[in-house]
Amino acid sequence: MALRIDGGSYSPLVLTKAVVAAAHVPSYPVGAKLLEVVGGISISSRHLNNLTVKVGSEMAADRDACTAAYSEQPLPRKPCQPKTPIALACVSVDGGRMQTRLDGGGPGVHDPHWRETKNALFSRMNDVSSEKDPHPELPACFRDRHRMKKLLPGVETLEGDLTTVPQEAAGPRSQHPKWRPESLFRTSISSLAKSDTFGTMMAAEADSRGFYRAANRAFVCDGLPYNWTIQKTHFPTFVPILDFVHAVEHLYAAVRCLRSNDEDIWCLHLEWAEACWQGRVRRVIEQLRVEQPRIGEPPCDADENDPRKIVADTIGYLQNNASRMDYPTYRRQGLPTTSSLMESFVKELNYRVKGTEKFWNDGRSGEAILQIRAAALCDDHRLESHLQNRPGNPFRPNARRHPPAVTNAS
Amino acid sequence: MGMDSRNEDLALPPLAKQKFQELVALLAETGFGPEGPSPDTDFATIERFGHQAGQMLGRAIDVHLVAQHAEHFQEGVCPTCGATDDSNALARGKTRPLQTQDGTIPLAEPACRCPKCDRTFFPSADGVTD
Numbered sequence: 001m002a003l004r005i006d007g008g009s010y011s012p013l014v015l016t017k018a019v020v021a022a023a024h025v026p027s028y029p030v031g032a033k034l035l036e037v038v039g040g041i042s043i044s045s046r047h048l049n050n051l052t053v054k055v056g057s058e059m060a061a062d063r064d065a066c067t068a069a070y071s072e073q074p075l076p077r078k079p080c081q082p083k084t085p086i087a088l089a090c091v092s093v094d095g096g097r098m099q100t101r102l103d104g105g106g107p108g109v110h111d112p113h114w115r116e117t118k119n120a121l122f123s124r125m126n127d128v129s130s131e132k133d134p135h136p137e138l139p140a141c142f143r144d145r146h147r148m149k150k151l152l153p154g155v156e157t158l159e160g161d162l163t164t165v166p167q168e169a170a171g172p173r174s175q176h177p178k179w180r181p182e183s184l185f186r187t188s189i190s191s192l193a194k195s196d197t198f199g200t201m202m203a204a205e206a207d208s209r210g211f212y213r214a215a216n217r218a219f220v221c222d223g224l225p226y227n228w229t230i231q232k233t234h235f236p237t238f239v240p241i242l243d244f245v246h247a248v249e250h251l252y253a254a255v256r257c258l259r260s261n262d263e264d265i266w267c268l269h270l271e272w273a274e275a276c277w278q279g280r281v282r283r284v285i286e287q288l289r290v291e292q293p294r295i296g297e298p299p300c301d302a303d304e305n306d307p308r309k310i311v312a313d314t315i316g317y318l319q320n321n322a323s324r325m326d327y328p329t330y331r332r333q334g335l336p337t338t339s340s341l342m343e344s345f346v347k348e349l350n351y352r353v354k355g356t357e358k359f360w361n362d363g364r365s366g367e368a369i370l371q372i373r374a375a376a377l378c379d380d381h382r383l384e385s386h387l388q389n390r391p392g393n394p395f396r397p398n399a400r401r402h403p404p405a406v407t408n409a410s
Numbered sequence: 411m412g413m414d415s416r417n418e419d420l421a422l423p424p425l426a427k428q429k430f431q432e433l434v435a436l437l438a439e440t441g442f443g444p445e446g447p448s449p450d451t452d453f454a455t456i457e458r459f460g461h462q463a464g465q466m467l468g469r470a471i472d473v474h475l476v477a478q479h480a481e482h483f484q485e486g487v488c489p490t491c492g493a494t495d496d497s498n499a500l501a502r503g504k505t506r507p508l509q510t511q512d513g514t515i516p517l518a519e520p521a522c523r524c525p526k527c528d529r530t531f532f533p534s535a536d537g538v539t540d
Contacts (some may be wrong), residue, residue: 002533002535002536003476003536005535009506009509011508011509013510013511014509014510014511041509042509391536392535394486394489394533395530395531395532
């Protein structure tokens, strides 16, 4: 029965267009220009900034309310039913970085510093489980030196390199059965919150999607300890999986410390990467342990780039994550083995929030842009939905709120 | 290609449809004369005129409907304390510019005054956030 408008100068539909534009373009000035030229809507970039922060803060408050409601449920919690049956629910978490400045420091950049963002992806995926391991051999991309050069620092390619595997040699894609699960519907959250708070936010989001009632559940991430703490605390029924690409990166770094010849490095790397792919990580750890004495144990004050420390750290990394590297089983169960979707999501998020010239206030505006951008990347149109369902405000900013204070005229 | 919501016509009864056609003819004649556009008129000129007329109509409909909507709010209950202001909210109403998809309209809102809080509120807006 009511108009659901506030004291602002934009109608709800114009506000929706403005904030959605601000979420998708790289900057507010670009958003303002686009709105004027394409949408015929006149708005300054500063005003667009303020509106976006306002709406993003509302979304952060809504998220906190949902998280609190989830936390305060009587135990044992009753997981929500999914709206659509879920064959595989995959949760991923990863950190990102954004530049921030002192909140309330006035115009300009004061106390510039990097802050870590926490990002989580929730994907409903299809079922590709099979009786046998559908892909026991290391995928061609990991054998391709040219492709790995982008991923692994120091990979050298030679003229007429035989280890380069062209796509044609691997056969057309259609001939291969699809053994990697595909994302059917995704939502995401992002925040500057600490990991324990973020873990609860993740649990609330996963529950709202009905992920705890999915037929199969997976939790994929890199090997950072706080990720596994979140998994153990909030997602204990999800299969924890270490991103295979991160494992490969660690392996390559260690192999470079153990061999000097490029060919020897590449051959040993392939051997160990394939061993991990085939679930023989403990064998790799044994071999690394045999190699370690040859270069020596790292001293306590070893530099990060000390080869002895790199090898020791790799042993520790693989040891800590060995139970989450049973890749043949994951492939049979149709679970993902890499966090590539998460990595792509972080790139999409960074398109809006990360840049040498971008500084967000370390507080409200930083958190707000993360809400807006993450919501804009969700498949459930939650940004548009929030904007179209905002309550109105019966007061106006220009209305007198209190009797005017008595002041001494001077 | 997805559905383009701009192509969804309103379901008008016959009389409204006839009046609509008459309005279209009137506006077209106003823009281009009784003979219509001259041979050297490009499509962009026609499209621009049609769009401008549509926006004008859109703004007029917004203003008309908001005025009708305001009739429901002759009195209001203070969102803060619950006290009722039954004086004529419409008479006390305030008008401010609101930017819509079709341009800026004068938005007339009925205004109430809470006798207890001594504060103006706008009952047609809804919500209690502040």
